Amino acid sequence: MSKIQFRYLTLAALLLLVTSPLYLNPFSMTLLNYIGVYGLVALGLVLLTGIGGMMSFGQAAFVGIGAYAGAWASALQGYSPWVGLMLAIVLSCSVALFLGAITLRLGGHFLALSTVAWGLSIFFLFGNLDGLGNYNGIANVPPISIGPLKLVASWQMFYLIWAIVLLALLASRNLLDSRSGRAMRALRGGNLLVESLGINAFATRLATFVMAALFAGLSGWLYAHLNRFVSPAPFEVHVGIDYLMMAMVGGATELIGAFIGSALVTLTKNSIQDYLPLIAKGASGQLEIVVFSIVFIVLLQRWRGGLISISSHLLPSPHHEIDGQVAPLSRRPLPHRDETLLTVDQVERRFGGLVAVDKVSFTLKAGEILGLIGPNGAGKSTMFNLLTGALRPNSGQVVFQGRDITHSPQRTIAKAGIARTFQHVKIRPKMTLLDNVLLGTHPRTRSGFFNGAFRLDRKEEAQARAEALRQLQRVGLGDKPFELAGNLPLGNQRVLEIARALAADPVLLVLDEPAAGLRRQEKQALAELLQSLRSENLTILLVEHDMEFVMGLVDRIVVMNFGCKICEGLPADVRQDPHVQDAYLGGLV
Amino acid sequence: MSSDIAAILAIDGIASGAIYVLIAIGFVLIFAVTRVIFVPFGDISAFTALTLAALETQRLPGTMGLVALLAVMATVMQVTADLQAGDHKAIPSTLFFYLLVPLVPVALMWFAAGTVMSMPVRMGLSLLLVLPIAPLLDRIVFRPIADASVLLLLTVSMALHFALVGLGLMFFGPEGVRTQPLTDASWEIAGMQVSLQTFLIVGSAVVFSALLYGFFELTLTGKALRATAVNRTGARLVGIRPAYTGTMAYVLASVLAGISGILISPVTTIFYDSGFLFGLRAFVGAIIGAMVNYPVTALGALLVGVLESFASFWSSAFKEVIVFSLLLPVLLWRSLSVGEVEDEAEE
Numbered sequence: 001m002s003k004i005q006f007r008y009l010t011l012a013a014l015l016l017l018v019t020s021p022l023y024l025n026p027f028s029m030t031l032l033n034y035i036g037v038y039g040l041v042a043l044g045l046v047l048l049t050g051i052g053g054m055m056s057f058g059q060a061a062f063v064g065i066g067a068y069a070g071a072w073a074s075a076l077q078g079y080s081p082w083v084g085l086m087l088a089i090v091l092s093c094s095v096a097l098f099l100g101a102i103t104l105r106l107g108g109h110f111l112a113l114s115t116v117a118w119g120l121s122i123f124f125l126f127g128n129l130d131g132l133g134n135y136n137g138i139a140n141v142p143p144i145s146i147g148p149l150k151l152v153a154s155w156q157m158f159y160l161i162w163a164i165v166l167l168a169l170l171a172s173r174n175l176l177d178s179r180s181g182r183a184m185r186a187l188r189g190g191n192l193l194v195e196s197l198g199i200n201a202f203a204t205r206l207a208t209f210v211m212a213a214l215f216a217g218l219s220g221w222l223y224a225h226l227n228r229f230v231s232p233a234p235f236e237v238h239v240g241i242d243y244l245m246m247a248m249v250g251g252a253t254e255l256i257g258a259f260i261g262s263a264l265v266t267l268t269k270n271s272i273q274d275y276l277p278l279i280a281k282g283a284s285g286q287l288e289i290v291v292f293s294i295v296f297i298v299l300l301q302r303w304r305g306g307l308i309s310i311s312s313h314l315l316p317s318p319h320h321e322i323d324g325q326v327a328p329l330s331r332r333p334l335p336h337r338d339e340t341l342l343t344v345d346q347v348e349r350r351f352g353g354l355v356a357v358d359k360v361s362f363t364l365k366a367g368e369i370l371g372l373i374g375p376n377g378a379g380k381s382t383m384f385n386l387l388t389g390a391l392r393p394n395s396g397q398v399v400f401q402g403r404d405i406t407h408s409p410q411r412t413i414a415k416a417g418i419a420r421t422f423q424h425v426k427i428r429p430k431m432t433l434l435d436n437v438l439l440g441t442h443p444r445t446r447s448g449f450f451n452g453a454f455r456l457d458r459k460e461e462a463q464a465r466a467e468a469l470r471q472l473q474r475v476g477l478g479d480k481p482f483e484l485a486g487n488l489p490l491g492n493q494r495v496l497e498i499a500r501a502l503a504a505d506p507v508l509l510v511l512d513e514p515a516a517g518l519r520r521q522e523k524q525a526l527a528e529l530l531q532s533l534r535s536e537n538l539t540i541l542l543v544e545h546d547m548e549f550v551m552g553l554v555d556r557i558v559v560m561n562f563g564c565k566i567c568e569g570l571p572a573d574v575r576q577d578p579h580v581q582d583a584y585l586g587g588l589v
Numbered sequence: 590m591s592s593d594i595a596a597i598l599a600i601d602g603i604a605s606g607a608i609y610v611l612i613a614i615g616f617v618l619i620f621a622v623t624r625v626i627f628v629p630f631g632d633i634s635a636f637t638a639l640t641l642a643a644l645e646t647q648r649l650p651g652t653m654g655l656v657a658l659l660a661v662m663a664t665v666m667q668v669t670a671d672l673q674a675g676d677h678k679a680i681p682s683t684l685f686f687y688l689l690v691p692l693v694p695v696a697l698m699w700f701a702a703g704t705v706m707s708m709p710v711r712m713g714l715s716l717l718l719v720l721p722i723a724p725l726l727d728r729i730v731f732r733p734i735a736d737a738s739v740l741l742l743l744t745v746s747m748a749l750h751f752a753l754v755g756l757g758l759m760f761f762g763p764e765g766v767r768t769q770p771l772t773d774a775s776w777e778i779a780g781m782q783v784s785l786q787t788f789l790i791v792g793s794a795v796v797f798s799a800l801l802y803g804f805f806e807l808t809l810t811g812k813a814l815r816a817t818a819v820n821r822t823g824a825r826l827v828g829i830r831p832a833y834t835g836t837m838a839y840v841l842a843s844v845l846a847g848i849s850g851i852l853i854s855p856v857t858t859i860f861y862d863s864g865f866l867f868g869l870r871a872f873v874g875a876i877i878g879a880m881v882n883y884p885v886t887a888l889g890a891l892l893v894g895v896l897e898s899f900a901s902f903w904s905s906a907f908k909e910v911i912v913f914s915l916l917l918p919v920l921l922w923r924s925l926s927v928g929e930v931e932d933e934a935e936e
Binding site: 049106109110112114116244245248287288293296 | 916
């Protein structure tokens with residue numbers, strides 16, 4: 001489907017939705033209201049699970065917090081429902097902040113299971129707090145009023161609910177297409193890459209978590225005033241799983257999947273209630289759960305990506321106009337040629353009894369290409385990880401531009417101007433080439449979640465896009481910026497990593513076997529690229545096995561073997577060194 | 590709180606903690622071998638208790654229907670799979686393993702119905718009857734998606750739990766049960782009455798944990814299970830079939846769940862849906878052991894039992910809140926001590 005067709009279809013769907021009170025009966029309107037209210041929670045889960053890779057079974061608890069905040073403020077304290085709304089937002093966000101701070105460092109399934117635990121705790125709290133009516137709940141919640149108008153009828157609530165839903169959907173869509181949104185999308189697949197790009201992975205996860213909780217809290221507030229009665233039951237953990245089902249059945253990788261799932265689950269439940277008694281007489285509510293669970297299991301067995309995965313080819317492929325005329329992002333000043341850039345002093349790293357890097361020292365001058373070579377197991381990659389902060393040395397010191405970075409975290413080092421690539425390519429295969437390179441611009445740009453969601457970041461975004469495209473063109477991948485990165489052959493994925501590193505405007509480029517998997521011509525092109533970077537005063541440190549590639553390109557070489565530095569010097573000298581020949585040829589010469 | 594009360598609470602807590610130990614170890618066992626966090630595990634425990642109670646009152650336990658239903662479903666699926674693979678020779682063995690073997694205890698129960706059995710026989714029969722449930726569920730639900738991500742498996746596992754609770758109500762009814770005590774004897778230790786039953790519970794937990802340990806350390810099958818847990822592909826390369834070790838893990842874990850169900854049934858009243866909360870409490874223990882470490886898991890489960898017992902003394906209304914909130918400091922400690930974890934790439 002083209003972008004224009006998609007626009008018309010969206011417009012038609014919106015029109016159909018806005019005019020629905022004209023042709024739907026009140027019962028269907030109520031269903032539509034609940035689809036919106038539940039879909040809002042599922043939308044948060046799509047951001048959390050499908051985009052950010054964190055799973056929560058506890059969202060119902062946040063819905064409960066929002067609902068109880070609204071009901072308590074309006075029904076028990078007599079405040080306006082809008083005060084309740086503020087309370088719902090503040091409470092759900094701060095509880096999420098607290099829980100997230102404690103749990104979000106955990107890996108996948110631990111996190112998921114911890115959500116069950118706090119989900120249950122909060123549920124039991126609702127049932128046992130006297131001030132909240134215990135298990136009887138809070139009745140007579142007043143309707144929401146706008147000025148003198150009380151929103152009582154289902155069509156009136158419909159407009160409020162769906163206005164909030166559409167706003168949330170729009171903000172989420174904008175966000176995903178912004179700097180912070182890209183950081184969120186990069187979370188899936190591990191922290192190592194994310195942190196090496198100067199992104200605070202934990203803060204990004206926390207913000208995503210709070211956002212999901214905010215949507216759930218909003219949904220709860222709407223629920224309280226839609227249902228006009230609040231009790232603990234709808235906030236149990238198994239309801240939390242219903243929400244997750246909505247997101248997964250609809251398709252957790254697309255925002256719209258939340259509402260497809262919400263509609264599907266709400267309507268299926270409704271028809272199970274309608275038709276099950278006809279098939280099985282006297283069927284209890286439990287049978288509904290059984291049937292529903294089985295339907296859900298079968299759906300997940302058949303379509304792991306949810307229903308949207310069947311129709312995802314109908315969605316338009318991402319495409320942006322890129323303005324080449326926009327002012328470039330500001331660049332950092334590069335050091336003068338031959339100034340000492342990096343000093344590695346007596347650095348040591350042990351893994352248990354194994355000394356992977358044994359008191360290695362060397363220096364790197366601005367504007368040179370230094371090759372780090374050595375046989376397998378020599379400790380080159382460990383050395384790399386020590387320089388970039390992925391590992392900490394046991395002793396020794398690393399100084400970069402006069403600043404001690406020995407114990408700095410990865411993202412601080414990344415921000416200081418060291419950009420790296422990985423021996424095992426780390427890209428985000430489901431993101432486009434352009435988005436992958438845009439990730440590199442993260443430390444050079446400022447816009448946060450709010451600016452991204454409300455499109456206050458467009459100027460900076462255009463600059464970043466132009467920069468990313470420029471780097472793609474520079475490495476020779478500029479012809480198809482909207483291709484998915486996962487579709488590239490491995491060699492080109494390595495080159496993509498270099499473009500991403502360049503987008504960070506580094507002082508020092510650290511490349512881990514960049515030529516591996518490249519064909520001869522591609523290697524030549526890469527060598528030319530690195531030479532031209534050197535002529536621009538960029539400093540490059542590279543680990544490489546391809547001697548022909550290294551010898552023709554680098555200014556100096558450091559050779560490591562069994563964790564020690566055995567030689568350092570010009571390529572020609574290193575080639576003549578008996579220790580090096582020994583290491584490579586096994587002492588036979 | 591006087592020291593007497595504290596001692597009584599501690600003993601109570603250790604007894605229920607010992608039961609959680611068995612369930613928690615089962616969780617870790619299944620997770621390590623199959624990567625499935627088997628949420629319905631607590632339900633298996635509760636179903637054993639319900640089966641035992643039915644036998645005590647000489648009724649036919651609902652487990653029979655459940656097992657028969659699952660066996661038929663699994664057989665239909667496996668026969669279809671055999672036919673699709675064109676493997677007609679496999680059908681007799683499919684019928685044997687998926688239909689006949691699970692139905693043996695059902696048939697035994699059918700013939701023994703109405704007779705008065707001694708307590709050990711009742712226990713043995715109940716245990717035998719629940720054993721097929723988890724392996725059959727594995728065949729029906731998890732094997733078609735064995736290569737899916739842990740999170741997808743977990744979600745399916747949650748849904749399966751709700752299906753089982755619903756089925757539990759249909760097969761067992763809404764009444765709660767409590768079985769006869771294992772023994773009425775009690776000893777006086779340091780001025781306190783400690784029932785022999787408490788010793789039996791703690792003793793069985795210790796014995797069965799030790800047996801499991803011996804199985805892993807000393808037998809070839811045990812080593813195959815450990816190998817699968819460490820590296821599935823590697824295990825395959827040396828001729829271990831993950832489907833087989835998976836079934837073994839489910840059977841072994843079911844023994845643990847069954848025993849925990851038998852032990853818990855005289856201590857508290859069990860309903861068809863009690864399993865989830867047992868499972869979760871045990872689960873807190875398993876998380877303390879990071880889902881991989883058996884001894885720490887056991888300690889964690891004990892801790893949960895003791896905390897629960899004290900919490901119900903302080904404030905029974907907030908008992909669950911206290912127990913599940915315990916997880917938060919544990920998680921905080923874990924996240925600080927483990928540091929940054931590199932997730933499995935799930936793209």
